[in-house]
Amino acid sequence: MDGDRQGWLQCLLAGAVFVVCMAGTTLPTPLYPLYQEKFGFSELTVTVVYAVYAFGVIGVLLLAGNASDTVGRRPTLLCGLGFAAASAVCFLTADSLGWLYAGRLLSGLSAGLFTGAATAYVMELAPPGGGSRATLVATAANMGGLGCGPLLAGLLAEYAPDPLVLPFAVHLGLVVAGFVVLLRLPETVRDRRGPGAVRPQLPALPAQVRAVFVPAAIASFVGFALFGVFTSVSPAFLARYLHVDNHAVSGLVVALAFFASTAGQLAVDRVGVPRSLPLGCAVLLTGLVLLAAALYTDLLVLVVLAAVVGGVGQGLAFRAALSAVAGAAPADRRAAVISTLFVVAYTGISIPVIGVGLLADPLGLEGAGLVFIACMLVLVVPAAVYLIRRPVAARRP
Known part of the structure; x- marks a missing residue:
């Protein structure tokens, strides 16, 4: 019973880190009108800034889709959190449109690494026989995290100071907490190889x-x-x-x-x-x-x-x-x-x-x-x- 309890705790902690990463990918959504006022760009630019994220995800899927199977879940997820942190820093320091493009691209790289690796990790950490419930945790973490991003940013932008700073500062703090959590969780891939084993898919x-x-x-x-x-x-x-x-x-x-x-x-x-x-x-x-x-x-x-x-x-x-x-x-x-x-x-x-x-x-x-x-x-x-x-x-x- 204690083993099951520990397994579910680890599964839920990994799911929480998953939520943090995915929330960062949608965090700028309610803030785009504010960026338009600040930098004076058009609706076309808003959509291009948004779409850069997808190009980052696609690039990771094609070039490093099997990364977590070869180098391990934790190293892949730690790298994904690194990209998420770098994305938050780009938005925190944004004083021109280029920073927004960079932040969205880094966010896409983070999501591309996380989507498959974190889903597998959550399921592997669950106790034996808990596959169905672990799938629920992974699904809820993925889409729920995407939903939490605009909700968090919208609330902070409306009811707290510095609407273009505070949401990303809070997210950066959550990413740091995610690093600490991941470092305490076990690796689930036994047959790990070096980064050179990662192949384009x-x-x-x-x-x-x-x-x-x-x-x-x-x-x-x-x-x-x-x-x-x-x-x-x-x-x-x-x-x-x-x-x-x-x-x-x-x-x-x-x-x-x-x-x-x-x-x-x-x-x-x-x-x-x-x-x-x-x-x-x-x-x-x-x-x-x-x-x-x-x-x-x-x-x-x-x-x-x-x-x-x-x-x-x-x-x-x-x-x-x-x-x-x-x-x-x-x-x-x-x-x-x-x-x-x-x-x-x-x-x-x-x-x-x-x-x-x-x-x-x-x-x-x-x-x-x-x-x-x-x-x-x-x-x-x-x-x-x-x-x-x-x-x-x-x-x-």
């Missing part, structure tokens, strides 16, 4: 995976694109069109999307993978329609509903997509196939978001948002119809 798509992969990738792309738009331009939309200048409210709206995604991911266990992927696409479709209605009517309640419904759809679709693709992939290519899905998903956070930024000047944020939604509907509707007619098989990796 090129995308792979074996023939037997393609029928499952295409609709799964489309759903993942659309879900992450929806999150990208919410976390990059929704604070500006709330302030400009709905006259919501409260940073805490802006942070809460974004946080709701991530918390709803956590709920959607957890629901996959009850709904099952074969039904969760088409259902996730349908819920994503509903979230996009609600977002379009919010842009057209300028109603805050519709923005909140779009965040919650879209978040649930993203969570359902992405976890089911990951399970379906992993189940269809051959064992010796599974890691590469999963990395390919993540690359597609994080491309959704970058390219469409920059597209919204490009259209914001000629069309305004509302018009650019409606064009984005139309493009996403063109992608997700055929995927949903295909999955309803040919649901994926439930196969375990």
